[in-house]
Amino acid sequence: MPIQSVEPQRLYRQIAEQLRALIAQGEFAAGTRLPAERDLARQLGVSRPSVREALIALEVEGWVEVRTGSGVYVLERTRRTSQPAAAANEWGPLELIRARRVVEGETAAIAAQQRKRAHV
Known part of the structure; x- marks a missing residue:
């Protein structure tokens, strides 16, 4: 079997994948507010900028909505599925x-x- 190159996944993608899975499993229901960036960063053991990048990725994919001054809210399933999830590559x-x-x-x-x- 030939050796294949390993492509390291960026940290924000790993965070986004974990949050996406939690949303899909129902841990965060549609319309609910996600924990603050500071809290998510502490729970995940990462920096706030990494969490912020992950939230931007989820917003672009249609999983969450960022409301300035209010927080990040989970979108309903019909709105999430309107855009395909980004492939890892x-x-x-x-x-x-x-x-x-x-x-x-x-x-x-x-x-x-x-x-x-x-x-x-």
């Missing part, structure tokens, strides 16, 4: 943001070069 939200920085900046530069007086 897909890019996460941070990779997407980095790619957008490159593409959007270059697009703006080209648009600025092609501008006409009427556009200004």
Whole structure:
């Protein structure tokens, strides 16, 4: 059997997977508020930024809704299933943001070069 490369999974993905499983098992019912980032970080033994990244990933996947100043709430199953869960080898939200920085900046530069007086 040939040796296959091992791809380490990012910490935020592991946290997101654990929270996703807890939601799917009914530990956190639809409409309920998740514990605060600080509490989740302490319970999981990780940093708050890692928890924050995991929550962003879950929000992008449609599992939770982040309400500014109120907390993170579990979405109903019908809303969660409207978006497919990201595969383990897909890019996460941070990779997407980095790619957008490159593409959007270059697009703006080209648009600025092609501008006409009427556009200004």
